[in-house]
Amino acid sequence: MLSVTGLTKVFPGTRALDGADFTARAGEVHALIGENGAGKSTLIKVLTGVYRADGGSVTYQGEQVRFATPLQAQEAGISTIYQEVNLVPLMSVARNLFLGREPRRALGLVDFGRMHREAAQALAALGVRVDVRRPLGELSVGTQQMVALARAVSVNAKVVIMDEPTSSLEPREVETLFGVIRMLRERGIAVVYVSHRLDELYEVCDQVTVLRDGKVVHTGPLAELERLRLVSLMLGRQLGEVRAEGVTKFTGNHAREGRPVLAVDGLSVRHQLEKVSFAVGPGEVVGLGGLLGSGRSETVRAVAGALPPDAGTVAVDGAPVRTGSTPAAIRAGISLLPEDRKAEGIVPGLSVRENIALAALPGLSRFGLVDEKRVDEIVDTFVKRLRIKTSGVGQKVGELSGGNQQKVLLARWLAMHPKVLLLDEPTRGIDVGAKAEVQRLVDELAGEGLSVVLISSDPEELVEGSDRVVVLKDGAVVAELSGDGVSEDHLMAAIATAPSADEQSGKAEIASVVPPEDALLGGSGGGTGAAGKGDGDD
Missing domain, CATH: 3.40.50.300 (P-loop containing nucleotide triphosphate hydrolases)
Known part of the structure; x- marks a missing residue:
């Protein structure tokens, strides 16, 4: 139904996909797994027209394609359900379900009566019973995810991609989702299932492809791959004597x-x-x-x-x-050095000095006036101790290498004497x-x-x-x-x-x-x- 051959995607400083091959067959649930940075999201975005590949080819229903936008991919029959619900919270449930394909009357006006009926029917098929006229944002995250699922399966999709679909669902909703996946499989639809939960994978998936550092390191029937071997493939470690x-x-x-x-x-x-x-x-x-x-x-x-x-x-x-x-x-x-230093750690527009002193400022000021001499002493101490390479403490931290940015964050929290x-x-x-x-x-x-x-x-x-x-x-x-x-x-x-x-x-x-x-x-x-x-x- 959908396959990629030798897919390559390069971003500045990293090769997100490196000659990846992947095939999703009709009537199969194919697990796509890997650790952070393995290339899963990049592969999905190439398949759905978000990114344009730098090399390789994508074949859909026997023909080579290159989707320029996600809308093109959706119109061709490839639906994606993302981990973060990407619908419009202020719109009604029904409007979200039919967004961009609303049923129309003879004069081109939206047929709200038909839209509400069909929306209620689509959700009831998934075990969800809500007032489809309510704003989506008033519903729980799990129910919003089920609305996204209903939208994906109601557009006559040939391929459905699910990216961590159970992350916001209750156990009852998870069972409902698995029932929908089995229904899709019986209807001959190809399902690409992305999840980090091994138990889920072994329950609903037929095939598995493991990505690591942008490369495919394994593909084949999931039932033939024991869990310990699967984990070792994801982490890139050889199995030892522990079984x-x-x-x-x-x-x-x-x-x-x-x-x-x-x-x-x-x-x-x-x-x-x-x-x-x-x-x-x-x-x-x-x-x-x-x-x-x-x-x-x-x-x-x-x-x-x-x-x-x-x-x-x-x-x-x-x-x-x-x-x-x-x-x-x-x-x-307690001090936390976050995983994403660029989004949650450094302030790139501020200097090295300002970033290091940031958390300690309340203790270095009196009546709203900062003790600049004390700030200089602390900054100089940690720049030397952590060997932060910079042209001067006045240099913007965003101009430093990743390693030195990480040292600046460490210096910020060590200055708090945690x-x-x-x-x-x-x-x-x-x-x-x-x-x-x-x-x-x-x-x-x-x-x-x-x-x-x-x-x-x-x-x-x-x-x-x-x-x-x-x-x-x-x-x-x-x-x-x-x-x-x-x-x-x-x-x-x-x-x-x-x-x-x-x-x-x-x-x-x-x-x-x-x-x-x-x-x-x-x-x-x-x-x-x-x-x-x-x-x-x-």
Whole structure:
């Protein structure tokens, strides 16, 4: 139905797609998976006319095509459901469902009666019953996602692309979605399914294509690929001696004795986190492991007050910290280095000096006047300590290399003298030399007694830089690695085989990490299972 051959797409400084091949067949559900930056989104945007490929070809229903706009792709029969609902919240549900193809009367006027009837019928077929005259924005995110799904399947699509479609859905809605996917398969429609949730993939997908660094590293029947092998392909790591069968028990040294500096208990955020608990001792580096979308970034954002939790507590040195408040977290000594430094970290138009001093300004001013001398002392200290390469502290931080921008952010938070440093992908997008310097600095800080939480998509970096690794899956803690158990093989086995939060219901809880005598890697995972069978997992 749809295939690409040798697809290449280059952006300044990166090759997002490098000779990628992909085929979606009629009546099949094809999983497209890979970690952050693998090229999934770029491939979808080339297929749907958002981007123009730099090389290769796209064939649709036997003919070579090149869609100039998403509208052309949609009119040809390729529908896309994005993770973020891309509809118009102020318009009615019915208007959104028929946007651009409204039924008309003889004089060209919109036939609202027919539109409302057909919209209600389309949604009822998906198990959704709402007043289609209501503004879309008044509905829950999950219901909006179902409206987007109804729109996609009601345009006589030949190919339906679903990008993380269950991220905002309740379990009941997930089951409804899976029913729709099976219906599409029976109607001979090709479905491209993008998800990081392994259980979902093995339930509804027939084929799988794994992307890594813009290249296809595997394609074939999903039922023939065991989970541990799938995880190793996504992460780019060879399988070691650890296998998926059985239960592996890890023992070893945990956090230093005494009260933990950071204690996280039962943090929950709807659709994102489920009772996440862990602790970090003084001078300890605790890694958060898991695949993209496992809840790692959401966890540190909730700890830092940037993501208000629905339940759970955070404490520093035994004192509770008001959740959902970034100022409260900063006052308690929690600092977060965000994953996206350009969007959430640096202020590119400000100087190196201003970026470093930004968070510390309230403590460096009196009656609204900033102590410029003290600012200079702090900035000079950290520019030297972190070896920030700049023509001068007055240079705009946006002009620095990625590695030096990351050092500026580190300097900003170290100037606050934090007790807990949360590092979300601190070495992503920086060169090898800068990466080594950042890793060295983290080691030094931990050696000085700073408590560190480290997130990295690179298993080697996570394992080498952490004293313990807390593994997350579908927003819940599923395992903890410590001592000799902190290895790439154990990490991949935990990600692939540890039971999800839903599977843990009614079973013994995972050993506490505050800190325990030992930790347990969950059960065998039950193999791959046949495509289209088994229990769903949100």
